[in-house]
Amino acid sequence: MAAPPRPRPRQIWGYLVFWVVADEMHILNLAVHPQQRRRGLARRLLSEGMGHARSLGARVAWLEVRPSNDPARALYHSFGFQEVGRRPRYYDDTQEDALLLAYYWEEERDSDQ
Numbered sequence: 001m002a003a004p005p006r007p008r009p010r011q012i013w014g015y016l017v018f019w020v021v022a023d024e025m026h027i028l029n030l031a032v033h034p035q036q037r038r039r040g041l042a043r044r045l046l047s048e049g050m051g052h053a054r055s056l057g058a059r060v061a062w063l064e065v066r067p068s069n070d071p072a073r074a075l076y077h078s079f080g081f082q083e084v085g086r087r088p089r090y091y092d093d094t095q096e097d098a099l100l101l102a103y104y105w106e107e108e109r110d111s112d113q
């Protein structure tokens with residue numbers, strides 16, 4: 001009798017880390033494997049995560065991003081995130097500031113009306 005096929009090793013291509021507290025979504029990390037970028041994976045992860053947070057009652061999403069991170073800033077901008085603040089010397093490794101971005105679901109609802 002032939003042995004069953006060995007399971008193929010799983011590869012993680014990307015992940016999104018967030019939590020929802022009360023009506024706030026906090027996005028802590030989003031990353032896609034360098035060899036899998038520009039294929040829409042981050043867009044899909046963020047879209048799914050924000051949809052889930054919204055279903056849990058989130059009305060605003062927050063995140064920090066480095067000013068030098070053009071790919072991430074372009075991604076968040078395309079989702080409608082707005083720059084609402086700056087955290088000085090937020091990143092330990094480079095002492096770079098963080099931009100604080102927010103997305104307000106209420107504005108999305110208002111603009112639908």
Ligand SMILES: CC(C)(COP(=O)(O)OP(=O)(O)OC[C@H]1O[C@@H](n2cnc3c(N)ncnc32)[C@H](O)[C@@H]1OP(=O)(O)O)[C@@H](O)C(=O)NCCC(=O)NCCS
Pocket residue numbers: 029030031032033036037038039040041042043044064065066069070071072074075076078
């Ligand atoms: C930022 C990151 C998550 C994007 O992942 P990705 O799967 O390549 O992104 P997508 O393919 O879903 O791209 C979605 C949109 O993001 C923007 N974008 C992504 N990579 C970009 C790049 N290199 N340059 C410019 N815009 C970029 C574009 O607007 C893109 O839409 P388009 O392809 O229609 O032009 C990925 O580059 C990454 O893991 N970077 C390192 C970790 C990181 O910086 N995380 C964010 C922390 S706040």
